[in-house]
Amino acid sequence: MFEARHTMDAPTGMSADNGTSGGGAGWFAPHHQPTAAPGSVHETAEVSSRAELPPAGRPGPGTSPAAPTATGADLSAQAAAPPPGASDTVQPGTETGHEKAAAAEEIPGLADEAQGPTRPYETPPAVRTPSLPRSGPAQPPTAQDETPSARQAPAPRQSTLMGLGTAPAQFPGLSPRDQPPSPDAVRIRRTMAEVAPVADKVTSYFYALLFVRHPGLRPLFPASMDAQRDRLLRALLTAAEHIDNPPVLVDYLRNLGHGHRKYGTRAEHYPAVGECLIGALSQYASDSWDRETEAAWVRAYTTISQVMIDAAAADELRAPPWWYAEVVSHDLRTPDVAVVTVRTDQPYPFLAGQYTSLETPWWPRIWRHYSFASAPRSDGLLSFHVKAVPAGWVSNALVHRARPGDTVRLGPPSGSMTVDHTTDSGLLCLGGGTGISPIKALVEDVAEHGARRPVEVFYGARTDHDLYAIDTMLRLQQSHPWLSVRAVVDQQARLRFPDAVRAYGPWRDHDAYLAGPPGMIRSGVDTLRSLGIPPERIRHDSVEELVLAQ
Numbered sequence: 001m002f003e004a005r006h007t008m009d010a011p012t013g014m015s016a017d018n019g020t021s022g023g024g025a026g027w028f029a030p031h032h033q034p035t036a037a038p039g040s041v042h043e044t045a046e047v048s049s050r051a052e053l054p055p056a057g058r059p060g061p062g063t064s065p066a067a068p069t070a071t072g073a074d075l076s077a078q079a080a081a082p083p084p085g086a087s088d089t090v091q092p093g094t095e096t097g098h099e100k101a102a103a104a105e106e107i108p109g110l111a112d113e114a115q116g117p118t119r120p121y122e123t124p125p126a127v128r129t130p131s132l133p134r135s136g137p138a139q140p141p142t143a144q145d146e147t148p149s150a151r152q153a154p155a156p157r158q159s160t161l162m163g164l165g166t167a168p169a170q171f172p173g174l175s176p177r178d179q180p181p182s183p184d185a186v187r188i189r190r191t192m193a194e195v196a197p198v199a200d201k202v203t204s205y206f207y208a209l210l211f212v213r214h215p216g217l218r219p220l221f222p223a224s225m226d227a228q229r230d231r232l233l234r235a236l237l238t239a240a241e242h243i244d245n246p247p248v249l250v251d252y253l254r255n256l257g258h259g260h261r262k263y264g265t266r267a268e269h270y271p272a273v274g275e276c277l278i279g280a281l282s283q284y285a286s287d288s289w290d291r292e293t294e295a296a297w298v299r300a301y302t303t304i305s306q307v308m309i310d311a312a313a314a315d316e317l318r319a320p321p322w323w324y325a326e327v328v329s330h331d332l333r334t335p336d337v338a339v340v341t342v343r344t345d346q347p348y349p350f351l352a353g354q355y356t357s358l359e360t361p362w363w364p365r366i367w368r369h370y371s372f373a374s375a376p377r378s379d380g381l382l383s384f385h386v387k388a389v390p391a392g393w394v395s396n397a398l399v400h401r402a403r404p405g406d407t408v409r410l411g412p413p414s415g416s417m418t419v420d421h422t423t424d425s426g427l428l429c430l431g432g433g434t435g436i437s438p439i440k441a442l443v444e445d446v447a448e449h450g451a452r453r454p455v456e457v458f459y460g461a462r463t464d465h466d467l468y469a470i471d472t473m474l475r476l477q478q479s480h481p482w483l484s485v486r487a488v489v490d491q492q493a494r495l496r497f498p499d500a501v502r503a504y505g506p507w508r509d510h511d512a513y514l515a516g517p518p519g520m521i522r523s524g525v526d527t528l529r530s531l532g533i534p535p536e537r538i539r540h541d542s543v544e545e546l547v548l549a550q
């Protein structure tokens with residue numbers, strides 16, 4: 001958890017619950033405009049991407065490695081009670097498979113989930129943003145104004161809203177322990193506490209307000225917003241809640257800013273969002289809402305939006321908003337898990353342990369997150385392990401439809417579950433299911449750095465058949481004497497995954513990495529902490545994001 005102390009001033013005394021925009025967009029006007037004219041960079045990047053895109057159907061040299069016959073690995077067959085939540089189910093209409101809903105970077109997503117599959121990229125989809133109408137005084141939305149999906153709100157997410165960054169275990173708390181929260185932080189948290197019990201209503205109201213007042217923004221959001229609908233609000237509230245912790249907040253917001261370039265989000269969109277944020281909060285936090293509270297939110301939002309806008313503008317100078325990537329290999333490892341290898345149209349810098357967002361041609365503007373399954377390779381190819389999950393549009397398309405020659409789009413890399421090469425501590429890595437993919441990348445990363453650090457991998461799976469990557473991991477083990485790989489199969493284990501690590505160790509001096517289902521990460525963190533590994537040495541991607549994708 002993190003906080004930040006803002007310094008920006010903003011006018012106070014707006015009454016955003018009166019259905020007008022008062023001072024209008026100027027309330028939240030950014031201090032700086034993006035370096036490029038709106039739209040121009042995206043168009044340029046798109047044209048250039050198109051020009052550089054390899055011809056469809058080009059055979060790819062980088063096929064995924066053939067797995068040798070599995071040997072018995074250390075299939076630690078030990079039985080015990082099922083781990084808590086082991087029967088976690090996937091809700092219809094959402095995706096998993098590290099299709100982590102991008103809470104941390106999905107403000108205006110462009111997904112249009114209601115439209116069904118379309119043709120592959122005959123013409124790469126343009127990400128253009130409509131010019132924002134400067135709406136006049138708007139009326140508060142009525143029930144009819146709410147989109148159907150907004151009314152079908154999922155269970156509200158409570159005000160904890162934590163873990164939107166990577167490795168939340170590294171965030172010490174809402175504020176530095178030795179400092180009292182700032183007055184603005186106190187007011188913001190008071191608002192959050194008041195709206196928490198009605199979070200779903202706030203969410204619906206916020207989006208209804210946004211779309212009624214700024215209909216031009218509607219196409220930026222999914223037609224059916226179900227699982228994605230509250231990410232914008234959640235991200236904003238999370239950032240505001242942590243306004244007293246600038247270092248972490250700024251990192252988080254910069255990532256958000258970078259990640260939003262692929263949606264076509266522009267600086268001039270932020271005032272509208274801020275205005276509606278204030279409108280929704282003031283409506284549902286009426287007990288605690290006053291001029292000072294509003295001013296605190298305005299300052300917080302001004303800070304938040306400015307960091308995102310600046311980050312996006314800076315990023316425009318060094319990276320495209322997205323990358324095209326041609327599928328060069330598709331290896332169906334089980335009936336529902338594929339290893340998909342792609343070649344990007346431009347160099348794609350990333351670190352082992354990170355993840356990206358991916359859009360298929362069949363579901364335009366629907367992005368899902370996947371971890372890189374390899375450390376950066378000299379041939380530049382990227383691999384992903386994808387499990388098709390029920391109702392998972394993107395994952396099913398990637399597993400059952402994608403073929404060499406198809407083109408997908410990738411967003412920028414994200415995540416900080418990376419190896420700290422400044423130490424030579426041992427690594428304890430827990431990979432559950434397709435969560436083994438970033439673990440494999442980390443192992444390769446250690447190997448490439450030439451260090452002889454002990455790396456202990458525990459690979460959890462429900463059945464033998466689900467150990468689709470065991471051959472690859474065993475091959476790595478054969479090549480690297482410092483690497484130990486143990487498979488833990490639920491059906492056979494006495495001590496089940498991730499608890500099985502208790503039988504080994506000690507782990508006190510290890511850096512720990514976890515990847516897999518949210519429940520596994522949660523119970524894994526508990527296990528590792530109980531074994532004496534301090535929280536700051538336990539790394540994993542955001543559990544919150546993983547939960548969102550369930």
Ligand SMILES: NC(=O)C1=CN([C@@H]2O[C@H](COP(=O)(O)OP(=O)(O)OC[C@H]3O[C@@H](n4cnc5c(N)ncnc54)[C@H](O)[C@@H]3O)[C@@H](O)[C@H]2O)C=CC1
Binds near residue numbers: 088433462518541
């Ligand atoms: N960076 C990351 O954290 C990544 C996460 N993932 C996530 O990993 C998951 C993989 O799904 P599957 O392959 O179907 O895995 P799975 O559901 O088959 O589970 C894999 C292992 O985790 C254990 N497990 C599952 N739920 C648990 C719980 N609540 N408590 C303790 N242990 C639990 C299982 O017993 C099994 O050993 C997806 O949710 C995907 O989003 C995938 C890639 C990267």
